[in-house]
Amino acid sequence: MNNSGKPLEKSRYFDMSNIKGDVFGGLTAGIVALPLALAFGEASGAGPIAGLWGAIFVGFFAALFGGTGSQVSGPTGPMVVVFAGLYAALGGNPSLVFAAVILAGFMQILLGITRFGQYVKLVPYPVISGFMSGIGVIIIALQLARLFGHEPDGGGTIPAFTAVPEAVMNPNLIAVAIAALTLVIVFTWPKRLASFIPGPLAALFIGTLASVFLPGAPILGDIPTGFPSFVVPTVELDSALVVIEAAFILAVLGSIDSLLTSLVADNMTRTRHQSNRELIGQGIGNSIAGFFGAIPGAGATMRTVINIRSGGSTRISGMIHALVLLAIIVSLGPFASQIPHAVLAGILVKVGYDTLDLSYLKRAHKGPRWDLALMALVLFLTVFVDLITAVAVGVILAALGFVKTLADDQLAALLQRLPRHSSEEEVELLEQSDGKVMLFDFGGPLSFGAAADLGHHVRGQTGHGAEILILDFSRVPFLDVSAATAVETILEDAEDSKKTVFLSGMNEKVSNLINKFCNCDNTDLVKQYETRIDALKSATQLVSADHKAEPITA
The missing domain is CATH 3.30.750.24 (STAS domain)
Incomplete structure (x- = not known):
């Protein structure tokens, strides 16, 4: 329905009126997604190739069946953080790990069918800001040791922090130099060049070339190519609770992440997404990704913005983004095997930095102290406890705070002479x-x-x-x-x-x-x-x- 109450004309499922913009937008988004998919795959524990296939499966099917025309989907920071914890908790057992991914996809489809999308807008902004900033802190923390050529002992934020002193005391100087080069590129890459080659992609090529001429830093090594093998999901009794809990977190987090990105796309394109269809599309993409050992994903804000700015506006652009990655993966193996861990770590540090809600943090002192305290609490719980606890506590406290403020105002008005x-x-x-x-x-x-x-x-x-x-x-x-x-x-x-x-x-x-x-x-x-x-x-x-x-x- 439009604002006048009259029904809108039914549009074609594949709108070819902007095919040139969609092709260019999808091509650009695919190039930008390449280093991020590799980095997210490496950070997840499943390997860089799993990150690429995650970007392909989720990106293609979420675009095909989703409800946000210009959205580009794939592995994101929040999803990778949860998946990495699951991967470590289940010892990397593919049948168990990807059973959780498949179940998460089914849950998202169910959330779409039951019209859950309309409730995401009820999550207060300080809660969203807190858990997104917490995700940014986790992403950065997990890469700190890798910047010095070391790997953190075990998954989670606390082991990542405790591994830093040892990494600093015994650095791999070549890895440090390559990481520093990567950080300089991703943080200072000129905007006028970004329209031709994105900063993360430039860092990937330059850092890898530096590693070839200056060997000694840990590299990815052999990466399997070809179509991924089918994963048969299984759930054992002793691990069923972990699988179900992780699936629920992935489903809810992926839904929130995707619909927030849909809102960004709406603001840029002056359109209105279909939230419940978007959840169904994301669920289909994640469930298919799970069957082929690919990491889960969601609507990716940065890649969506790049797609829109490059001319993409319909689901065709998201599908082309996935097909670009599929074309690259055929010949990627020899090059990808030489990518240093430090390069991907540097790229992810920039991703973590961009995930921090610095805009709110700079202005938080000007707003209500309660909102700042709520944001800080959610951030702390996200980093040191878990995401679901953080969001649940945040929403409950925000609701109670709102009711208290409303009650005080109602009583003050009622008791006026x-x-x-x-x-x-x-x-x-x-x-x-x-x-x-x-x-x-x-x-x-x-x-x-x-x-x-x-x-x-x-x-x-x-x-x-x-x-x-x-x-x-x-x-x-x-x-x-x-x-x-x-x-x-x-x-x-x-x-x-x-x-x-x-x-x-x-x-x-x-x-x-x-x-x-x-x-x-x-x-x-x-x-x-x-x-x-x-x-x-x-x-x-x-x-x-x-x-x-x-x-x-x-």
Whole structure:
């Protein structure tokens, strides 16, 4: 549907109107993806060729079946971090490791079918910023020892950090020199040259050539070529929990990563992606990748941006990106075997740096401290615990923080002496009552956070001077049990202190719930009015009739 409510014309599945731009965009994205796929494959533990096949399978099928035309998919930092941990935990057993990848793909398809995509936008930005920055820290940490020609002992962030002192004390100087050269290239490559040859690709060629003329740094060695063999997935009882947990993390993380990239693509192309179809496409790509021993992937932000800027706009560009890598892989073996580990480590350090949300970190001190603390907590949990715990804790705390802020605002508005949007007549009537009539305006749905303390605050506000309390529900479309319980508390307190309560402006749904849920023994103390002006007029007349009398009980 468009903004006018009219249905959009059904477009062709393969839109050939931008074929020239799609070809150039896919070609450029494929060239950029080459060094990244090799680096991610090496970092995952499955080998650089697994990274290339991951880029091919996920890139092709996610584009073919996905819902974001300009998106380019393949191995990404967050997915590789999780996959590397799984690979280490299962001892590199292909049938178990890739069973998790296949299961993750099936889970993504299920998430798309159940329309999970619409909920990703509910994840607060500080949580997204925290876990993305945490991923960046992990990627960098895992490469630190490799920059000095060493390998970290075991997987995970802590072993990666503990391996650094030994690597620094006993460096491979040639590897250090090649790593330094790579870092200089990827961080300082001129933008005017990047349109012809991307910085990571230049670093890959220059660093490898330097290694050929200056041997001594650890290199990848022989890389198998040809079509990958079929992997038969198996799940053993003692490892089933690890496989299922890893699959779930890969599925959720890959879905979030892909849909965030889809939002970036939407902003650049002024289009709107189909989130649920995108999840199905990503799931198909990952499940096929798992059957052929390729590492999983997701929508890749940098490659998508490069594709769009190079002219790509439809699914054809993502498919061409994969076909370019397939053409390269046929003749890649002899060259790839000479690539030093230090070159790929340097490229991944730049990837990790780009993953850090530096834009938010530079401005975080200007925003709410709670958001900064939440982001820092999620970052810490991502690096030192795990991603799911980090995101789950972050979302829960963000929700509780929002409810607390909303509750404070609702209570502050409710307890004002003169409620917001009061008319001149209502103000005059309240002034005439000389504090014996108090009006409480529920400005909208009452959150459970505000409802918890509502009775206490109303009790403290009314004191001994008020004789009639008016609870106005004119702008309340519905109540939940928490709010109904709070209203019941107010009615019970009023009954104990012999105060009269006027309920005004209730719609049928709210009235039915209060009448059924709230138990008040003395119903003579509770009266209902259609509008709050009617309630105010009646209350003012009652207190004016005998202002010296005891609290009204009629």
